[in-house]
Amino acid sequence: MTSTHTLVRPTGAAPAAARVFLRLLGRLRHGHLRLIAPDGSRLLFGDLHHPVRAELQLYDWRACAAILRGGDIGFAEAWRDGWLDTPDLVALLSLVLQNEAAMGRALHGGVLAGVWYWLRHWLRTNSRAGSRRNIHAHYDLGNDFYRLWLDESWSYSCAWFGGDFGQSLTAAQRAKNQRIIEVLGLQPGMRVLEIGCGWGGFAEQACRQGIAVHGVTLSPSQMAFASRRLAGQSLATLTLCDYRDLHGEYDAIVSVEMFEAVGERYWPGYFKTLRRCLRPGGQALVQSITIDEVLFERYRHGSDFIQQFIFPGGMLPSRERFQSAASRQRLVLRDRADFGTDYAETLRRWRAAFEAQREAVRALGFDEAFIRTWLLYLCYCEVGFDAGRTGVSQFLLRKE
Numbered sequence: 001m002t003s004t005h006t007l008v009r010p011t012g013a014a015p016a017a018a019r020v021f022l023r024l025l026g027r028l029r030h031g032h033l034r035l036i037a038p039d040g041s042r043l044l045f046g047d048l049h050h051p052v053r054a055e056l057q058l059y060d061w062r063a064c065a066a067i068l069r070g071g072d073i074g075f076a077e078a079w080r081d082g083w084l085d086t087p088d089l090v091a092l093l094s095l096v097l098q099n100e101a102a103m104g105r106a107l108h109g110g111v112l113a114g115v116w117y118w119l120r121h122w123l124r125t126n127s128r129a130g131s132r133r134n135i136h137a138h139y140d141l142g143n144d145f146y147r148l149w150l151d152e153s154w155s156y157s158c159a160w161f162g163g164d165f166g167q168s169l170t171a172a173q174r175a176k177n178q179r180i181i182e183v184l185g186l187q188p189g190m191r192v193l194e195i196g197c198g199w200g201g202f203a204e205q206a207c208r209q210g211i212a213v214h215g216v217t218l219s220p221s222q223m224a225f226a227s228r229r230l231a232g233q234s235l236a237t238l239t240l241c242d243y244r245d246l247h248g249e250y251d252a253i254v255s256v257e258m259f260e261a262v263g264e265r266y267w268p269g270y271f272k273t274l275r276r277c278l279r280p281g282g283q284a285l286v287q288s289i290t291i292d293e294v295l296f297e298r299y300r301h302g303s304d305f306i307q308q309f310i311f312p313g314g315m316l317p318s319r320e321r322f323q324s325a326a327s328r329q330r331l332v333l334r335d336r337a338d339f340g341t342d343y344a345e346t347l348r349r350w351r352a353a354f355e356a357q358r359e360a361v362r363a364l365g366f367d368e369a370f371i372r373t374w375l376l377y378l379c380y381c382e383v384g385f386d387a388g389r390t391g392v393s394q395f396l397l398r399k400e
Contacts, residue, residue: 013039014061021064027102031095046099054092057085072380076305079376080369089376093383126263126313131218131242135261138311139219143199148360149353154199154225157257157287158343158392169349172342177205180254180285183335183396186211190251193277195243196258200226200236207235214250216241243273250277253284257392259322260289264300264315271329278399283334286322287394289343293318295389310377319393331397340391347382354378 014022014037025033025045031052035043038058058064063078070077078084086092096103150156151169159172160179167175180202186192188210197203197215199222206213212235217223223240230236243258253274262270274284291299296318307314317325323333354361354375361371384390 017065030098054095072305089379135218140221148357193250195255200229256287267325291316335396337394344385351378
């Protein structure tokens with residue numbers, strides 16, 4: 001049974017945008033929402049018999065206009081500015097996602113705002129200079145910041161739990177690195193190029209097994225940390241450079257969640273680099289976050305909260321688009337492992353650690369708006385992976 005209930009009649013002073021927003025909430029069909037209006041009115045929307053429930057506290061009616069105008073981006077702005085709140089952000093985002101058909105405008109916003117956000121995203125191109133700016137905006141927030149909530153392996157990518165969510169995040173991150181080593185068949189004496197080496201976790205693990213790793217990054221902060229981490233490792237070489245400037249021949253290439261920062265117009269050049277730097281018969285393992293192919297066209301012609309607030313210039317492929325772009329550069333897909341549920345779990349661990357360190361993050365000089373934005377980012381991604389809208393895959397490519 002689906003029903004909409006009003007516990008207290010909302011004030012007639014609500015602006016027009018708020019009334020439109022409340023009518024949208026009246027379309028909820030999966031789960032139910034308890035809304036507390038700025039005037040104290042308490043409203044219930046949706047199916048009260050459905051176990052999925054969430055609560056939304058509106059402190060300022062302007063939040064409604066922001067959401068109608070900008071969809072998830074407008075919600076992020078209102079959330080950042082404290083115009084709304086909820087005791088369980090994951091539950092609220094999950095409820096909205098389950099009602100996407102009815103709540104389309106609340107997710108995607110208006111046409112004019114969508115064009116503006118898309119143009120802003122499009123202008124953050126991943127040229128050589130643009131890539132440096134975009135990487136700096138995210139990864140150079142400071143090693144002290146990431147130290148607070150990453151695990152001790154310093155891995156900022158999906159862990160490999162292999163069905164065992166009882167293990168520590170550090171163990172699952174090391175299992176991810178070891179799987180890459182084994183799938184590529186890496187042996188002592190082999191030379192590996194790592195595009196996007198982060199803080200050096202994979203390189204450290206591989207070098208300890210006698211594998212020579214040349215890691216490259218565009219982040220000065222990551223470069224400084226990885227250099228200290230690998231200072232005593234003669235098999236490790238680190239370079240601060242753009243992937244487009246790479247040459248030489250390697251037995252294998254590893255690239256873990258760097259592809260999302262390439263940008264669709266630069267995909268051909270990325271795969272050309274893989275082919276150019278692989279010996280004949282060599283293999284590359286690329287781990288990338290993906291978006292459902294059904295959602296790809298809307299995604300590529302718009303912009304979302306992640307691209308606007310977190311990863312400027314970011315662009316996810318679908319699995320199908322990734323494979324097609326690699327094939328056009330004569331890289332043959334040998335294997336693909338999909339493990340999106342592991343990313344949802346990884347994000348839950350990060351979110352718990354981040355929330356536990358809120359005061360420490362604040363002590364580093366980050367304000368409440370930044371903290372709320374990053375909490376939304378972690379929850380937003382967790383919900384997307386749980387719902388299967390986004391996934392993560394390890395693609396094994398071979399240069400024939």
